[in-house]
Amino acid sequence: MNFSFISGEAARASGELLVIPLFEGETGDKPPAPLAGASSALEGRLVAAATQEGFKGKADQTFVMHTMGKLEVERVVLLGLGSRNKYTPEVLRLASGRAAKTAQRLKARTLVFAVPETQDAVAALRAVVEGLELGAYRFERYKSSARDEKNAPKLTTVRLALPAGVEKTKEHDQAVSLAQRVAEATNWARDLVNEPPNVVNPERLAKAAQDMGRDGGLKVTVGGRKEIERLKMGLFLGVAQGSANEPKLIHVEYTPKNARHAKNPPVALVGKAITFDSGGLSLKPTDSMVDMKTDMAGSAAVLGAMSVIATLKPPFPVHAFIGACENMPSGTSYRPSDILTSRAGKTVEITNTDAEGRLVLGDILTWATEHKPAAIIDLATLTGACVIALGNYIVGAFGDHDATMSDVLEAARAAGEEMWRMPVTDLQKDSLRSEVADMKNAGERWGGAINAALFLKEFVGDTPWVHLDIAGPSVSPKERGYLGKGGTGVGVRTLVEYVRRRATQLEGSEATEAPAPKPSRGGRAKG
Known part of the structure; x- marks a missing residue:
């Protein structure tokens, strides 16, 4: 995969999928900026639909919604992270793996990932990159059906949006590079x-x-x-x-x-x-x-x-x-x-x-x-x-x-x-x-x-x-x-x-x- 950073609001970025990880309770009155921006562009329908489907940000929950052309991305993917009090980077790594599997199922090539706000932005970044690379893994070398689909669309491009107030540094680039190698x-x-x-x-x-x-x-x-x-x-x-x-x-x-x-x-x-x-x-x-x-x-x-x-x-x-x-x-x-x-x-x-x-x-x-x-x-x-x-x-x-x-x-x-x-x-x-x-x-x-x-x-x-x-x-x-x-x-x-x-x-x-x-x-x- 090719990883790069974007500046500005994640909800304004272009791609096929916009991935927004959320902790429990963040779909309420004061949602984080990526969710607020995407929901506003969709006239409040994103949060309303997610709530109707029972999405609360619990661990292992995933919600996907088509944007109907109202955003620069085709779909928004919400990932549940569970309680913020129980957060570790591994929680985000597992959720990022689910995002990669969702992208494969939807045959998406490009993805925008809104890195959530945590105490350690570098550790979170490593977790996201590792989770996406590991989640995209498939061993299908001996399946004839996989050989027939070798030219099918695959996730190749990921654009990373850092949390609001976090300026990209050399350390972030190094974290992405190390995560990819690992x-x-x-x-x-x-x-x-x-x-x-x-x-x-x-x-x-x-x-x-x-x-x-x-x-x-x-x-x-x-x-x-x-x-x-x-x-x-x-x-x-x-x-x-x-x-x-x-x-x-x-x-x-x-x-x-x-x-x-x-x-x-x-x-x-x-x-x-x-x-x-x-x-x-x-x-x-x-x-x-x-x-x-x-x-x-x-x-x-x-x-x-x-x-x-x-x-x-x-x-x-x-x-x-x-x-x-x-x-x-x-x-x-x-x-x-x-x-x-x-x-x-x-x-x-x-x-x-x-x-x-x-x-x-x-x-x-x-x-x-x-x-x-x-x-x-x-x-x-x-x-x-x-x-x-x-x-x-x-x-x-x-x-x-x-x-x-x-x-x-x-x-x-x-x-x-x-x-x-x-x-x-x-x-x-x-x-x-x-x-x-x-x-x-x-x-x-x-x-x-x-x-x-x-x-x-x-x-x-x-x-x-x-x-x-x-x-x-x-x-x-x-x-x-x-x-x-x-x-x-x-x-x-x-x-x-x-x-x-x-x-x-x-x-x-x-x-x-x-x-x-x-x-x-x-x-x-x-x-």
Whole structure:
């Protein structure tokens, strides 16, 4: 989409749709300027018709009215935001997604969006742009009907009207640019998740990483089975040995050009990349297997985030570590009762081959720690137990390093991705105790998400670490706001925001520590 700003009243702008977000109660006696202007031009019929249809500005409400030539736009779209007291930018992001879907349904190419008055105009602007880009997303590559309609009108032009009294600044332009990059990266991740498993296998995922890295100026290294064997990743090899498709080891590196910054400890991002999970010999039921092409959503989010991080140029390295493979049943599959040896030297008794993601992650996390990162964040569609606990829209966040956890949760809150901190407690550790090895890969059913996190914790040592279980939010079961049914790209926005905030903090501390300017020879400081 092409975004631009307009000056003057939104109701006087030209286009096909005029979108006006409204809080509850704003259709009353003192409506905001965009609604007042549009309603006046329509001789009061806009508010009257909306009221008659029950539109009150409640969350998820949408009202559309034709202007009959009385405005420069063909239709007015009113979006409900709910109570102003409960407003967050995510509310506006979801509403903007509904606007994009409405524009698609009406086959509109141009849209005027009246950004509502909020405490943070920049955050609101980012929410609007992200919501529109994310809401316009469709994955219809394999539908013949979609191919027939490839030349159908699509939303391509958005004109943004800032609230009254807000003057456009460079910061607003930067907010739009960042929002577009983040949304495009999220949609790119959604594509990877939504592709069928016969298309996105480990080799194709590795190629996607290489293409992304080449476009973003990142170093991408891809290894195969021999490299994985050389690194003695016995857990990873065990999971991969049942598939005809070869596993891939993917390492993506952003390194600052400033030599001093390049020496700063890196941030490590780890993504689970089981491109198809049948459960292995502990075979899943058919219904549970249908969506297992999405078991690589963590890696898709990590790669999508890296594409944006490359443009942010933070003053520290950022590395992505991914182990990609399939978990398949065959004569060469690993078995329940097998004992595998990890790169860290720990031995693991296999009690369930469908608890494979934590095995691959164990070796990849060990590999990541060897790069001496300041923090590790892993994203994984790890447990159904986390979906049972938190549902389809909330990420489970695990970790016992309070400062890193706080930073991740703050980044998620700012990005509009809902996360909830879960316990990592040794009270559950007995469930992973093995009689014949250092640990089991799966324990009892109860506390399953905690058990998985405890398993991963064994491989990070003392490195600050946060594990994000995205099993629920990685896929949306229905349309909701900017979400469609299918892959969501969850995690991209949080990872970008985390790195962005960390960069700001480091740059601020460096500025504080900078030495005072030396006085001139005359004894007076310059300036």
